[in-house]
Amino acid sequence: NAGVTQTPKFQVLKTGQSMTLQCAQDMNHNSMYWYRQDPGMGLRLIYYSASEGTTDKGEVPNGYNVSRLNKREFSLRLESAAPSQTSVYFCASSGTGTLGTGELFFGEGSRLTVL
Amino acid sequence: DAKTTQPNSMESNEEEPVHLPCNHSTISGTDYIHWYRQLPSQGPEYVIHGLTSNVNNRMASLAIAEDRKSSTLILHRATLRDAAVYYCILRVQTGANNLFFGTGTRLTVIP
Numbered sequence: 093n094a095g096v097t098q099t100p101k102f103q104v105l106k107t108g109q110s111m112t113l114q115c116a117q118d119m120n121h122n123s124m125y126w127y128r129q130d131p132g133m134g135l136r137l138i139y140y141s142a143s144e145g146t147t148d149k150g151e152v153p154n155g156y157n158v159s160r161l162n163k164r165e166f167s168l169r170l171e172s173a174a175p176s177q178t179s180v181y182f183c184a185s186s187g188t189g190t191l192g193t194g195e196l197f198f199g200e201g202s203r204l205t206v207l
Numbered sequence: 208d209a210k211t212t213q214p215n216s217m218e219s220n221e222e223e224p225v226h227l228p229c230n231h232s233t234i235s236g237t238d239y240i241h242w243y244r245q246l247p248s249q250g251p252e253y254v255i256h257g258l259t260s261n262v263n264n265r266m267a268s269l270a271i272a273e274d275r276k277s278s279t280l281i282l283h284r285a286t287l288r289d290a291a292v293y294y295c296i297l298r299v300q301t302g303a304n305n306l307f308f309g310t311g312t313r314l315t316v317i318p
Contacts, residue, residue, distance in 0.1 A: 096250075127308075134294060134308035135251065151307070182250050194239065194298050196306060198250030 094118050098183050098199035105173045105206045113168040113202050115183030123186045124166035125150075125196065126158060128179040135182060141166055173206045180204070211295045216313045219285045227280040227312055229295030234275050239298040241306060242269065242280045244291040251294065251308075254280065290316045 099114045117124065122143045127135040127150075137150030141160040155177060157169045166185075170177060180203050184196040212230040219225040231240065242254040255262055255269045257278070262269045268281040282289055294311040 132310070134310045137307065184250070194241065194256065194306075195253040196243075196251070198252065201248075201250050 096183055096185055096197050096199035098181075098202050100202060101200065102203050103205070105170075105204065107174060107206060109173050109206075110169065110171050111173065111204075112170075113181055113183070113204075114165070115167065115199060116165045117183075117185040117197070118164065119185060119187075119197065120163070121185035121187050121197070122163070124160065125184040125186075126156075126166070126168045127182045127184065128152065128177075129182060129201075130179050138168065138181075170204075173204075175206045178204060178206045211297060211309050213293075213295050213309060213312045215310070216315065218315045218317060219282075220317050221287060222284050225282040225285045225289070225314065227282075227293050227295075227314065228277065229279070230277045231295070231297055232276045234297055235299075240269065240271060240275075240278050241296045241298050242267070243294045243296065243306075243308075244289075245294070245311070246288075246291045254293070256298070285314075285316045287316050287318060290314055 096117045125140040126138040129135045136152050138156050139158040141147045144163045147158050159167045180201045182201050183199045186196045239256050239258050241256040243251040244254050245251040255264050255267050257269045257271055270279045292311040292313050294308050296306045298306055
């Protein structure tokens with residue numbers, strides 16, 4: 093039972109390089125999310141996808157793009173990385189956004205350093 | 208986005224109860240109160256949630272004030288494995304279930 097799987101776990105980039113963080117979930121969840129966490133801070137929402145085929149901006153979307161490839165996969169792309177994007181990135185998923193639990197399941201995180 | 212206020216840090220002795228407070232004075236009538244915790248070098252994990260009534264599960268209890276402007280997460284017997292950052296979050300009623308995290312309370316458990 094893998095849950096939410098993120099790759100890569102660690103990445104070092106130079107300023108201006110591009111990369112894609114991959115996320116996959118095996119719980120048949122409709123909603124998926126990308127968060128970033130800076131040192132000593134809480135998580136901030138970058139983008140989310142309420143269901144397959146839809147994506148919406150969160151609190152800090154600038155500098156990022158996302159793709160909801162299918163129900164299982166939600167990728168985060170940095171087109172031109174900047175040092176300010178050095179952070180730990182978390183992918184999460186949850187079931188249908190009803191008045192139910194709304195519990196989010198998180199991956200283990202991807203630590204990105206931009207030099 | 209709805210805001211919560213938590214103490215930056217708390218300490219507890221092992222095997223004693225822990226009460227983690229949270230203020231959310233701007234809560235709206237349809238906002239759920241969620242708690243997550245984050246162990247070192249891991250992603251957050253769900254602890255408990257509630258709307259108006261107190262809630263219990265295998266991990267913790269959630270006590271919600273009658274006016275819903277504050278809540279308390281109760282760990283009945285703290286263990287060393289409970290040392291983590293605990294986040295109190297209001298789940299706003301959007302279509303995507305997104306949650307807005309603050310900086311949380313860092314709980315230290317003393318052996």
